[in-house]
Amino acid sequence: MSGTDCVLLKHGEIFLKGRNRHLFTERLHDNLRVALRGVGGSTWIKTAQNVTVLGGQVPVATLVERARQVIGFNSVAPAVRVPSTLDAITDASVDALRAVRAERRVRGFAVRVKRRDKGFPLTSSRMEAHLGARVREGVPGLPVDLSAPDITLTVEIDRKETYLSWERHPGLSGLPVGSSGRALVLLSGGYDSPVAAHRAMRRGLSCDFVHFNGAPYTNPSSVYKAYALARELNRCQPPGALHVIALGKAQKQLAVAGAGRLQVVAQRRLMVRTASALAARTGAQALVTGDSLGQVASQTLANLAAVDEAASLPVLRPLIGWVKQEIIDEARTIGTAGISVLPDEDCCTLLAPPRVTTRARLPQVRAVERRLELDELIESLLAGAQVLRPGEEAETPEAEAPMVEAGCQAAG
Missing domain, CATH: 3.40.50.620 (HUPs)
Incomplete structure (x- = not known):
């Protein structure tokens, strides 16, 4: 599959904090580093808008398991990181759903796009329509189902990088341990x-x-x-x-x-x-x-x-x-x-x-x-x-x- 494997970690309550939000984020990342000790490979942590991106030379399943133990994240999602270009996003979307279709039966899919970079040439709705059409062409027999899809491909577009995910695990939410x-x-x-x-x-x-x-x-x-x-x-x-x-x-x-x-x-x-x-x-x-x-x-x-x-x-x-x-x-x-x-x-x-x-x-x-x-x-x-x-x-x-x-x- 094209792109780099990573994990998207959505922040919990610290989203509501004001000027001190960076202090809560720093504490959250410190706790994440502690949880990653002994994973058997190098890791990296990157901060996006109310999101932490985690990756490294470690299986994604291991990163997901460790991240789900860290209090302060609302959700933990395995993801793929690609450049924020139309072609790269399109190719990664088709590859992702083709791989999912090969692993299990999927009766319908939907695409949800979130543009953090408002300078991206297509609006969220137009991008959803574009990706849906390309996936149907690239994965024959996979229908669109916007009401109750078996799988939802989430595409989050930043200025330089875009993250695609289609599986989400609940996090422990709450405030980062040590912040109180x-x-x-x-x-x-x-x-x-x-x-x-x-x-x-x-x-x-x-x-x-x-x-x-x-x-x-x-x-x-x-x-x-x-x-x-x-x-x-x-x-x-x-x-x-x-x-x-x-x-x-x-x-x-x-x-x-x-x-x-x-x-x-x-x-x-x-x-x-x-x-x-x-x-x-x-x-x-x-x-x-x-x-x-x-x-x-x-x-x-x-x-x-x-x-x-x-x-x-x-x-x-x-x-x-x-x-x-x-x-x-x-x-x-x-x-x-x-x-x-x-x-x-x-x-x-x-x-x-x-x-x-x-x-x-x-x-x-x-x-x-x-x-x-x-x-x-x-x-x-x-x-x-x-x-x-x-x-x-x-x-x-x-x-x-x-x-x-x-x-x-x-x-x-």
Whole structure:
């Protein structure tokens, strides 16, 4: 086929930005470069009007796969780049549809032309008619169907170069990761927190992760899951760190201090206190949790308010109005559901009472906390934290596996 293979990446929300648009574009391209690491060949990135063009000495399918992991692009389309001359565009259009027709049955086609260069001699509608006629001549038996075509050839004409595409994949859209600051995600092994993390990333937040496990009273299975979840999420951002904190002994101290029905809320308050202190050290400006209002007893409005009171940073809850099935469906879409469904020993159920209060009162919770040396306890928790880097250590999951095991053994 004539022309040079490439990939067209249509920008998402940054199209709406004003004078700072170039900063968002630069961040988007930086993230794209990170996603392209290890592709096995040289690549290049070019900016057109609200479009990024990606190419290089790498199979287009590989470029498409990597680009679809980058938050901030609305669509990802394999394309062919040709000079912006009538003959070159015409020849490439005929070649493209002839190749498609040879691969599969096509019952009808349409041509859509967008002229970014208004100096091109033919208008968009005249160019569509011209290309449609030439394709029908060059690919006998392929009819035009403008209402419901099996394939749509999109032709985007710039001043020097024109891009032809006939296949389009959805992107992750949103704001480029890192354009809104940095956050620390309280990452459990369930469905909710990974989906919340992904939603936070799509609003431009770079995310690190903190996982609280019940060690030494639970096995390291939850750490395996947290590592795998963080690695999957890190495919969509420059990899963030995973901090693993053994909470079991602190949970036992709360129980001994007489937390009773307040045990779960007290644990959550200790988690956000510790996460706030960790965030201060890592430069995070907010915490992210997977809370959904009323989903469980610890997520009633009163209990959420009691937890927030212990945090020194904003607590963001992207899923606050979601129902469980919506969260599960989203987890399947982003690829975390298969990990979340694996069995583990969740620290939240460790030492949990048979009945959990749904209306925690701050004076009662504070009375329990005063029986502990909270500052020393938090410092001890942070001192014992393990720091893992999912997605950074190696290019393949097989190479990462020993590091997962080593990290879990250390944490457990």
